Amino acid sequence: MSPPPDSIRVVDGFHETAYTYYPILIVGAGESGIALGARLKQEGFDQFRIFERQAGLGGTWWSNRYPGVACDVPATFYSFSFSPNYKWTSLHPEGPEIYKYLCDICEKYQFVDKIQFHTDVSELKWLNQEQLWEATLTHMAPGTGELTKKERDQRIAQRGEKSVYLRQEIVRARLVCSCAGGLVEPNAWPSSIPGRDTFEGPVFHSARWDYGVDLAEKDVIVIGTGCSAAQFVPRLTKEPYNARSVTQVMRTPPWVVPKPEPPFGPEKYAKYSPTVFSTVPFVASLFRFMCFARGEADFYTLIDDNSWNHRTRKKLETRMVARMKETVPEKYHEMLTPDYNIGCKRRIFDAAWFKSLNDPKIELTTQPISKVSPRSITIGPGRLYPDPSDKDSKVPTDEQTIPADVVVLGNGFEVTKWLHPLKIRGKHGEYMQDVWDARGGPQAYLGLAMDGFPNLFIIFGPNTATGHSSVILASENMVEYTIKVIKKILHGDVALAEIKKDSEIAWTKRVQEKLKGTVFNSGCHSWYHENGWNSTGYPYSQSDFTFRCMFPKWSDWDLQYTRRGLMKMQARRALNVLLLTFAVFGVYTLQQQSSGSSDVVQKYLKQGLLGLAGIVDRAITMLPE
DSSP, X not given: OOOOSOOOEEESTTSTTOEEEEEEEXXXXXXXXXXXXXXXXXXXXXXXXXXXXXXXXXXXXXXXXXXXXBOSSOTTTSSOTTSOOSOOSSSSOBHHHHHHHXXXXXXXXXXXXXXXXXXXXXXXXXXXXXXXXXXXEEEEOTTGGGSOHHHHHHHHHHHOGGGTEEEEEEEEEEEEEEOOOSSOSBOXXXXXXXXXXXXXXXXXXXXXXXXXXXXXXXXXXEEXXXXXXXXXXXXXXXXXXXXXXXXXEOSSOOOEEEOOOOTTOHHHHHHHHHHHHHHSTTHHHHHHHHHHHHHHHHIIIIIBOSHHHHHHHHHHHXXXXXXXXXXXXXXXXTTTSOSSOTTSSOOEEESSHHHHTTSTTEEEEOOOEEEEETTEEEEOSSOSSSOTTOTTOOSOOSXXXXXXXXXXXXXXXXXXXXXXXOEEEOTTSOBHHHHHHHHTSOOOBTTTBOTTOTTEEETTOTTOBXXXXXXXXXXXXXXXXXXXXXXXXXXXXEEEEEEOHHHHHHHHHHHHHHHTTBGGGSSOOOTTEETTEEOSBOOSOHHHHHHHHHSOOGGGEEEEEOHHHHHHHHHHHHHHHHHHHHHHHHHHHHHHSOTTTHHHHHHHHHHHHHHHHHHHHHHHHTOOO
């Protein structure tokens, strides 16, 4: 892509109305923002700015620093296809290694200087007359970007506005790409628990792990049994943390499957795979494809809800329950046997959690927290799982008081609040959240575009999580789609790109209807959906999503062409007509010539076609803006 004349600049610098203009404004420096920045640089365009609320890049890999944080997807598959890493130290590397990979991408494509930290994009407003986005940037005090919105509000109430927000700035942009991600705002400790505010010990979320808290000889309460908790709970009673006890409170059991072992074992894989992947052609690509194929097989085995899937799921569920019973103490068998289909909510790929439940210092319970005291919690009476009305169950229901020095929240994120707390106001004066509420729930065409919000792209938006494949691949697919659209704008061919309302509504209807026939809708309680609306899951395979992103359906878009774009389009149409006419004439002429002279005619026809194509192509590139 030849760099267009559009560039970052200050407009009306000596006036009160002065503002900085950005051709492309990117929200968030997580995986998606990094992928988009790298691809823009590959395309030869560097006139963009990435605004990041936190103090570092990496998104979830910057926020999540809890003990044992690691990737549960093979890292060869959890990396960008345009910049693979052949030197992972393990099949499932820990967080710091993944974070370094993301930093290396920024350095490789030289756009670290394009990232502005401690800056929150708090509001976007479309200006109809100027055909630009107006963005409100909130410059934050260092360290406050890592706080949740509720924590920031509490800090402001105690210390004043300037303790969090230093100043605001208004900028404008031709294109905006939101790469904010879904795992942004951690869930809070439920305020409905009596006595919660009386607790005297530290309370923190796993996504905001406080290493300043000494856990040695402390009684730790962990709320939640999701993927994060399954990684950090086994570490807490061991060096260097040495907790005296860990009580883990579970609402319902997750389906736990064994984490895949690397080929030839962990030691040989760590020793030889970097050399093999780096030197032997196609081996790394083949291994990546095998990881992809395995995930796609999971989709066809688990996600679709038909009679064949029912049988295959039941067989898998039987094996996983048997594995669980072989691994954990008998007292947990009932409470760790799910009563819903595997795949209905996110599976845990586990290598340590089940084994850790044999540790006498770790206790698992499904009794609800009924009261909090300064140095203890009370659980029960009753239980959350199995059904308390099941009289044959041996799972305890009696009230118990448990000593507590520290509470760690492993209870997930506000996933169904898409783009929260960013406010986006479109061309009709409506906020995106209000449009979503009016239409039934969060939605977007292919998860990345909404009608009424031109030149705005959401990377990893609603209904783009497959539940069986790599998030990195899904993000990269959306980045590639976005690049295909914005290239038309950056080249000066298109002024505005907006998805058609009928296309967005039809797509959302299709997705929601299809989701009803998937395992996501088979009866479990999960963060995939809220109030009957699934705004998270993608009901088709990752292959399907990849194909849709590779080949955009341009008839679904309302593209407002510039004069240059119209002339180029008309010129190409004329070229097609001329080529077709010339080809038909050539075939006819060849048929009329003798066999001896056909080679000569064919030669001149070929030269004529190439000459005609070259003339038209040069004419197109010389068109005025």
